[in-house]
Amino acid sequence: MDAIATKGLTKRFGDLLAVDNLDLRVPAGGVVGFVGPNGSGKSTTIRMLLGLLSPTSGAGEVLGSSIARPERYANRVGALIESPSFVPSLSARANLRSLAALRGLRDARVDAVVETVGLFGRDRDPVATYSLGMKQRLAIAAALLPDPELLILDEPTNGLDPAGIVEMRSLLIDLGSQGRTLMVSSHLLSEIEAACTRVIVIGFGEMLFSGPLSELTTRTSAHVRLAPELDRDAARLAEILHVHGYKVHRTNGDLLVDAGAAAAAEVNRIAAQGGITLRMLSAHEETLEEVFLRMTGATDGDNAHIRSDQRGRRRRRLPGRRSSTGKEAAHA
Amino acid sequence: MLRVLKSELIRLKRPSFLAAGVGGMGAFAAVSTIIGFAAAGSTGVGPGAYIPSEAALAAPDGYVAGLILAANLVGIISLSFWAIATASDYQTGLIRLLVQAEPRRWRLIVGKLFALLLFTVAGTLAATITAYGTALACAAVFDVSTAAWSDTLPTLLEAFRNLALSATIWGTLGMVIAFLTRSSGVAIATGIGYLVVFENMILAVATNASDRLLGTTLTAIAAGGTEAIAFDLALQLGLAYLTGGILIVVTVMHFREIRY
Numbered sequence: 001m002d003a004i005a006t007k008g009l010t011k012r013f014g015d016l017l018a019v020d021n022l023d024l025r026v027p028a029g030g031v032v033g034f035v036g037p038n039g040s041g042k043s044t045t046i047r048m049l050l051g052l053l054s055p056t057s058g059a060g061e062v063l064g065s066s067i068a069r070p071e072r073y074a075n076r077v078g079a080l081i082e083s084p085s086f087v088p089s090l091s092a093r094a095n096l097r098s099l100a101a102l103r104g105l106r107d108a109r110v111d112a113v114v115e116t117v118g119l120f121g122r123d124r125d126p127v128a129t130y131s132l133g134m135k136q137r138l139a140i141a142a143a144l145l146p147d148p149e150l151l152i153l154d155e156p157t158n159g160l161d162p163a164g165i166v167e168m169r170s171l172l173i174d175l176g177s178q179g180r181t182l183m184v185s186s187h188l189l190s191e192i193e194a195a196c197t198r199v200i201v202i203g204f205g206e207m208l209f210s211g212p213l214s215e216l217t218t219r220t221s222a223h224v225r226l227a228p229e230l231d232r233d234a235a236r237l238a239e240i241l242h243v244h245g246y247k248v249h250r251t252n253g254d255l256l257v258d259a260g261a262a263a264a265a266e267v268n269r270i271a272a273q274g275g276i277t278l279r280m281l282s283a284h285e286e287t288l289e290e291v292f293l294r295m296t297g298a299t300d301g302d303n304a305h306i307r308s309d310q311r312g313r314r315r316r317r318l319p320g321r322r323s324s325t326g327k328e329a330a331h332a
Numbered sequence: 333m334l335r336v337l338k339s340e341l342i343r344l345k346r347p348s349f350l351a352a353g354v355g356g357m358g359a360f361a362a363v364s365t366i367i368g369f370a371a372a373g374s375t376g377v378g379p380g381a382y383i384p385s386e387a388a389l390a391a392p393d394g395y396v397a398g399l400i401l402a403a404n405l406v407g408i409i410s411l412s413f414w415a416i417a418t419a420s421d422y423q424t425g426l427i428r429l430l431v432q433a434e435p436r437r438w439r440l441i442v443g444k445l446f447a448l449l450l451f452t453v454a455g456t457l458a459a460t461i462t463a464y465g466t467a468l469a470c471a472a473v474f475d476v477s478t479a480a481w482s483d484t485l486p487t488l489l490e491a492f493r494n495l496a497l498s499a500t501i502w503g504t505l506g507m508v509i510a511f512l513t514r515s516s517g518v519a520i521a522t523g524i525g526y527l528v529v530f531e532n533m534i535l536a537v538a539t540n541a542s543d544r545l546l547g548t549t550l551t552a553i554a555a556g557g558t559e560a561i562a563f564d565l566a567l568q569l570g571l572a573y574l575t576g577g578i579l580i581v582v583t584v585m586h587f588r589e590i591r592y
Binding site for chain 2: 051053054070071081085086087090097098099102103104146
């Protein structure tokens with residue numbers, strides 16, 4: 001059974017199309033990354049899944065129940081929604097007790113979650129005295145209160161320093177190893193990729209990719225960049241490499257060869273055999289983050305006016321924008 | 333519902349809230365009683381101000397005159413408290429966690445309402461007791477005869493009931509405005525501005541409206557009836573305002589999109 005499934009989920013705020021016909025599938029078990037630039041519709045999607053927003057159209061299910069009836073799964077789902085939200089003058093423990101009472105849970109559960117997130121010893125301090133990292137951990141403690149089958153964490157690494165991000169990542173891996181389903185959203189794939197087994201990429205409210213992280217990894221590309229000593233040799237070098245079966249592109253006077261780092265030595269040899277001396281040769285392997293940027297575009301999704309223009313123009317499909325579910329996505 | 337009530341009470345029971353709310357109501361009752369005894373019989377104290385006469389203080393129910401004098405101040409504290417408790421859910425973002433944990437939103441509203449009602453009852457009880465104690469002390473200090481003071485417990489209970497009813501409706505007004513604006517500051521300013529300033533302006537140009545307006549209704553409830561409005565009518569109007577306010581909040585909450 002899928003932990004989350006949506007069909008044509010759409011949310012519009014006036015003229016702004018925040019989520020566009022989203023078909024989402026999150027299988028039960030494991031850690032799923034839900035990534036996209038700021039303003040791509042991640043938080044809106046999560047809010048619809050949790051009953052905070054109602055969809056403009058489309059449908060969805062969480063743990064087998066319709067998102068139109070969130071009360072049916074509320075006690076099986078824990079969530080951190082955007083930023084930690086607590087009464088600052090109350091202690092962490094009092095805040096958690098208040099939320100536990102709302103869910104009909106005993107105080108013993110508060111002890112357990114405080115222990116899990118490592119806040120024991122500071123749990124009686126006012127939340128106002130907490131660092132952002134501690135507030136994030138407290139928010140995760142609140143999400144863990146119902147011992148949820150499904151844990152949805154919206155930008156849990158937001159505002160954390162590098163050490164905090166590493167700590168959060170290890171907490172996510174721990175939580176993911178406990179048999180529950182984790183859906184973790186982030187605008188930076190690099191921050192959560194170490195914890196994820198699957199990844200869903202959205203941009204401009206549309207799904208761009210959904211599948212195992214390993215499948216996204218296969219979309220990374222590599223190239224060797226080279227330049228002949230004499231510019232007039234560039235065309236001849238491209239021809240020689242083409243004859244040897246390489247795909248070559250010209251860019252700013254340099255040549256780009258679609259090949260991994262291992263081919264650099266052979267490219268160099270081929271050029272030498274052709275009597276061409278290279279003044280530059282470098283190999284580059286695309287990172288997952290670069291794949292992510294290539295898919296989502298370099299534009300910050302919060303720039304709604306740009307987005308609006310792009311939505312009007314786009315109908316052109318770019319490489320790497322076909323999801324494993326078969327949904328096509330277009331992008332400008 | 334009890335879960336929501338318990339959850340709300342944990343959040344309301346913070347020392348600063350209790351001191352400002354319950355303590356504030358008690359303190360205003362005491363100060364108003366002192367002013368009532370000190371300034372008894374004064375005239376020309378300005379529009380909307382009521383100072384009991386020496387005869388009223390010496391009457392059988394003279395010990396609650398200060399409490400009636402404090403009713404609007406207690407109401408303002410109640411309005412502020414309800415407004416802060418409601419708006420802070422939005423200002424801190426806590427509403428996201430609350431609605432996620434209890435998606436039946438009407439329960440959140442009704443639970444909060446009962447929690448705030450308990451607080452208001454505690455505050456007005458503190459105000460009643462304080463006002464009575466202060467009245468006893470002031471009678472001795474200002475040489476007011478207490479020979480006619482009688483039926484203490486029933487009269488105090490009735491004054492407490494009236495004050496609690498009035499403060500609850502004040503509070504509901506604060507809750508409604510805070511809920512609609514998501515801001516305690518706006519709610520407090522709007523509520524007080526309307527009841528203390530705007531309604532007096534309305535009364536200045538439409539004196540026959542005094543038996544329908546919220547402020548005069550609340551004053552009449554707290555005082556057990558006034559010349560303008562009999563207690564029964566004031567109570568009916570007050571309950572109508574209360575019910576209308578709750579219906580507005582429950583309806584808006586049901587359809588509200590939690591975007592922030």
